Amino acid sequence: MRKKSIAIAAALMLGTALPTMAQAQAAKTITGGFDVGPGGLPKNFNPMVATAGFTWLNTYFEPLILWNAGLTELEGGLAKSFKVSPDQTTFTFELVKETWHDGKPFTSKDVKFTLDLARNKASGSLFVARLSEIASVETPTDSSVVIKLSKSNGSFLAILSQLMILPEHALSAIPAEQIATNTWWSTAPIGTGPYKFKRYVTDQYVEMAADEDYRGGKPKVATLINRYFENPAAAVAALRSGEIQFTYVEPDDAAAFKGNNNFKVIEGGSFVVNYLGFNQKLPLFKDVKVRQAIMYAIDRNAIIDSLYGGAAKPANCGYTAANLVPDGLEPYAYNPDKAKKLLAEAGWDKINGNKPITLLTYYGSPQAANVMAAVQSMLAQVGVNVVPRVVDTPTYNGTVYKEGTPDWNAFPMIFAGLQNGPNPASINPGLNKSQLPPAGFNTMRIEFDELSAAFDTALAETDQSKVEGAWKNVCKVMNKDLPWGTLWVANRYGVASNKLKDFTWVPAPAGGPFAQHPERWDIQ
Incomplete structure (x- = not known):
């Protein structure tokens, strides 16, 4: 308060005009790591090819x-x-x-x-x-x-x-x-949202300016900046130093911010099921007994307790909404002896033996590395030798979505996530045989007739009294046939400076788009 008084006094002594309220409003800037973490998709400007990053894209589209x-x-x-x-x-x-x-x-x-x-x-x-x-x-x-x-x-x-x-x-x-690779997206895009694209400084940041004529009202902040970071740790350091006012954080960092009056921890269910994908173009995982063995070999509760701090819950099909998950699902409780027995029955020694199997992922956080190391260790104990490989999102997408005949051995297994809500139909593109790339997200090339038929029935159901039952059937088929090895749904965290006012971030799939109303965001 004293510094502010001195500044005012100096301005009066020098005859300098004090800034008007409008000028003060015009100077406001919010800077964030809006593409940090699993809900972001850094350096992607084309929403038609986006699998995440909508928190930022929705500020102008x-x-x-x-x-x-x-x-x-x-x-x-x-x-x-x-x-x-x-x-x-x-x-x-x-x-x-x-x-x-x-x-x-x-x-x-x-x-x-x-x-x-x-x-x-x-x-x-x-x-x-x-x-x-x-x-x-x-x-x-x-x-x-x-x-x-x-x-x-x-x-x-x-x-x-x-x-x-x-x-x-x-x-x-x-x-x-030529649309997908056109420079328009990162140089001169125009939308209808509350902020206008101003500039992109390659690999560093994107800057937006308020659209004063926006139908939802003139944005309270003049400038929005989306900073890029190599990893969540770098973003957290920038948040602590005051360089940015918001970022996604890992659970350990979220715990460290709790109780700090300078920040607000935003916590919520991710609505994303993490899973192991089994490439069906390879003979490795054709036998359901192999897929079952992998599930029994992983102690999911131990990973949830030790690496997620309990802030996750097991998933036994592609979604976890209580009204859509039927009773009687196989819980695939940790049972390494049963896993070994199933592998023996499937003839795993002849199918693969102890040859290394690449476990590809785009999750590059320290937490994800620990999770994959735990999965690797648990699978090794039953005779399945996986080797984690972490790549950036563009490399991952280029590998698994490739048309024609990709190198199937480049991604025999994946550790990934797909949103499971708020509408369960959102997982259909990842599992239905009609959704093979490049049209859909069925990157594991799953062509299970019963599963696809269950999805088609649920999607076509117009009788509201039967909708939940149709989706419960999808869940049953997923749990029985294991097109994916579904693991868990974890909580997701963001941390915002208490200088932000009326700021909304939804810790859920792909960053949205959700009604987060950037035009209402404000900063002291």
């Missing part, structure tokens, strides 16, 4: 609809209202009145353009398979869109919640096959 911050229901984004036909084949959206950051009007033509581009395989979009059931996109007026599907799809709204709407006038002249 927007979807038609998105989940609220509590992940309990969908609300309007660029659509002010939406209606769904009883058979879940016709979706009608009334659009907000908004302009793109270059002043051009946002209209239904932009929505149709985005949907057409996202369904075009040449664009590199990860939405191709997920939007394949669209039969037509109609634009009866500039402010209304009608999407018709060829069959019922209970997950369609959840899919749209991750599809950022793009400007037709800025991108339509670029050939679809």
